[in-house]
Amino acid sequence: MKDEVSIMLDQHYLNILVPVDGSKEAELALNKAIAVTKRNGSQAHLHILHVIDTRAFQNVSSFDTSMVEQVSETAKETLDEYVQRAQTAGVTNVDYSIEYGSPKAIIAKEAPKEFNADLIMIGATGLNAVERILIGSVTEYVTRVADIDVLVVRTTTD
Template sequence: MMKQYHRIQVAVDGSKEADLAFRKAVLLAKGNNAGLEILHVIDTRSFQNVSSFDSEMVEQVSNDAKEKLQKYYNDAKEAGIDDVHFSIEFGSPKAIIAHDFPKKHQIDLIVVGATGLNAVERILVGSVTEYVTRTADCDVLVCRTPENQN
């Protein structure tokens, strides 16, 4: 018998891979009658390279993320998911997606998109998806195909 999921987390960043993961997470949430947590992590390391740290830039990035998350939220509601929330977190995407957020929200399934990084970038930067699949305490689904493809 397949496991019944109760709280599903989907990490989104605006990429096509994240959109694919979101669509599959919606289907899984509907099929399991589960709650859906839509998560976007703003990597604070990206602001360390800016010579004059500007709070307006952080606010703009946050506002852009909120607009995207509101669209995901609306799409999930239209799909018939009643228990849906979205969150914007700041910090290390790897730690937040794999550990901090799931623990705080009792997540039992994390849905992520497969990365588009090439081998050199994975070695130098490290893949968030690879880290999540290797270290998360709950099940992880890595989405590579459209939701209507077997």
């Protein structure tokens, strides 16, 4: 038992994945992910992920590629700011990616493999209550399906 406890306390995460969607909860997760990455040393890597849910465009009758380009450009600007925030806080090994598709599948399965993540730090919820009822919580899905540790962030770093 003592060995198990010391292993848990000595856990170092070297590849931290933090999905962001612009919500307050995702910002909390990002702030904590920055702190955890710093605490795990210079070899730790922070990967910030934004998934553009392509299902959101399926019901738009006048869909054109400029809509996706506009959403992508806005996401890129925000992610550039997040990277700068992490670097200012002292995280030297940080990058981001923008993916397209189902946030649930990408965050839970695809991205952890692609980025060799050993921890997902995710906000408690990024959707409003009605969306959670209709399509289910991405966070809930990730905690059930991911093959790596998932830390659900509910509080600030204070």
